[in-house]
Amino acid sequence: MSVKVDIRVVGSGSDEHVEEAWDLKERIRKEDGVLKQRRSFFTDAYRRSTVHVAFVDDDLIGLAAARRDGYILFLAVDPEHRGGGLGEQLVARVAEDHATVTCHARTTNENALQFYEHLGFEIKRRIDNYYEDGGDAYYLKLGSDAGITERLSDIIRR
Helix, strand or coil: CCCCCEEEEECCCCCCCHHHHHHHHHHHHHHHCCCCCCHHHHHHHHHHCEEEEEEECCEEEEEEEECCCCEEEEEEECHHHCCCCHHHHHHHHHHHCCCCCEEEEECCCHHHHHHHHHHCEEEEEEECCCCCCCCCEEEEEECCCHHHHHHHHHHHHC
8 A cells, every 4th residue: 555755844943843853763763773862952953954854644754854065964764664765765855955965874773874875875984982872883975976866866756
């Protein structure tokens, strides 16, 4: 069964849907052990970002929060909605607005690393003790070859 996903944009300076986004982030943190940001950091970063939020009916099921330079601060997809291309669509929306897209991912988060690699991101460097809890991260950058840009554009058109 196919579901209709509605992706909306929350502009910088707004806290529209921030509570639903926090709740999603916390569900993922509890289930997957990632997205461990403190509430004040998350809320402040959300408000400073352009956030692509995905809804099914009135339920927020995904988000991508990006800074003005194309750095993805948060990418989250509800576990029940993974595997259907929503994460790809959210990253594609960010890529549509930026010449480069970058992010960090925990070195231990194999699912995230495989996902980003699948989209064409490349590991640029490792940063030890990057996270507040002492976890290490990779800094990733979306490759600049035209095939990747075309592929992400195709994802948006779906």
